[in-house]
Amino acid sequence: MTYKSVIEELYCKLLGIELKRILNEREMLQNQIGYETAEGEVELLSETTVGQILKGKRNISFNASLAFQTSLDYKNPRELFFPSIEFELLLIENIISTILVDPTFENTFLKKLIAKKFSNVSKKEVSQIIEKNKEIFLDSLSSFISDFPEEETSHQIA
Structure with missing residues (x-):
């Protein structure tokens, strides 16, 4: 994949x-x-x-x-x-967790960079870091996707 x-x-x-x-x-x-x-x-x-x-x-x-x-x-x-803040946080958490564990991302710079921030690769630790820094993550996502994005489909948004 x-x-x-x-x-x-x-x-x-x-x-x-x-x-x-x-x-x-x-x-x-x-x-x-x-x-x-x-x-x-x-x-x-x-x-x-x-x-x-x-x-x-x-x-x-x-x-x-x-x-x-x-x-x-x-x-x-x-x-x-992006129907809710809870959805956005869950999405960010799942993207980070996926990058850390999915073999598709093995040996990527992004995985190595994210892995440096985590002492162990656990969903709990990812959740805690997301919760602690949620405003930063939400602001980043908000500036990345406008109210009327050029992308028109869910695959394009992803």
């Missing part, structure tokens, strides 16, 4: 879990995700498409992004692709 594909898979899986949690919290069904077209017609995503997105098995395309943004009353794409 490539670095990009590892991070895409991780991001899509975490985003799917978070979107599923949000839909459940709002008591929305998978067949209620849609948007209004320029012609004034309602375009619903298929339940299969929504289900695959929620499982992290499918890219959120531009149209799917519009459908989720509309259905969840989000003002911009960033709210969809």
Whole structure:
């Protein structure tokens, strides 16, 4: 696997879990995700498409992004692709943990650099460092992705 594909898979899986949690919290069904077209017609995503997105098995395309943004009353794409601070922190934690343990990143400069900051490679230690430095991590992520990013799909965001 490539670095990009590892991070895409991780991001899509975490985003799917978070979107599923949000839909459940709002008591929305998978067949209620849609948007209004320029012609004034309602375009619903298929339940299969929504289900695959929620499982992290499918890219959120531009149209799917519009459908989720509309259905969840989000003002911009960033709210969809980074729906909460908790999601952002979990994403950062999982990316760091993945870089430290996934063989794809073996012998990379990034892994060596991150590994220097950790006495042992444990999820608990990663969580503690993220929590201790969360403002720095969140500010970095916030400056990296704007409210209206040029990227239009979940794979591009990842």
